[in-house]
Amino acid sequence: xxxxxxxxxxxxxxxxxxxxxxxxxxxxxxxxxxxxxxxxxxxxxxxxxxxxxxxxxxxxxxxxxxxxxxxxxxxxxxxxxxxxxxxxxxxxxxxxx
Numbered sequence: 001x002x003x004x005x006x007x008x009x010x011x012x013x014x015x016x017x018x019x020x021x022x023x024x025x026x027x028x029x030x031x032x033x034x035x036x037x038x039x040x041x042x043x044x045x046x047x048x049x050x051x052x053x054x055x056x057x058x059x060x061x062x063x064x065x066x067x068x069x070x071x072x073x074x075x076x077x078x079x080x081x082x083x084x085x086x087x088x089x090x091x092x093x094x095x096x097x
Contacts, residue, residue: 006036014062014084021078024051027057030091036079037092051075054082063088 001030007016017036024040031038043053051071062084074080 004032005034006032012031015072016084018054018080018082019078020050020054020080021070027053029061032092041056048075054080058082058084060092061089061091 004033005017007014009015012095018039019033019036021030021038021040022043024038024042027042029037029048030040031036038047039054039057041050041057042054043049049091055069055071059069062069068085070083072081072083
């Protein structure tokens with residue numbers, strides 16, 4: 001089975017590609033696609049609220065502080081690249097190299 005392209009390891013850090021749906025019914029991981037993972041966030045995409053909620057959701061899900069979750073690309077887009085520094089747990093299927 002080929003490694004999914006929606007994530008990659010950079011040493012101990014994890015880079016993930018997400019497609020974010022703001023104004024969802026709840027904050028949740030939805031499903032893996034070949035090149036991204038779908039995520040729903042309850043917050044609206046206004047004044048950075050959805051991005052802030054996404055960072056908090058990912059920090060909690062991966063067992064890190066919000067300062068360890070960095071938005072690399074996609075600040076004004078639904079498609080985002082996120083760097084999670086030294087994640088402690090894995091809420092979705094992620095294989096270490």
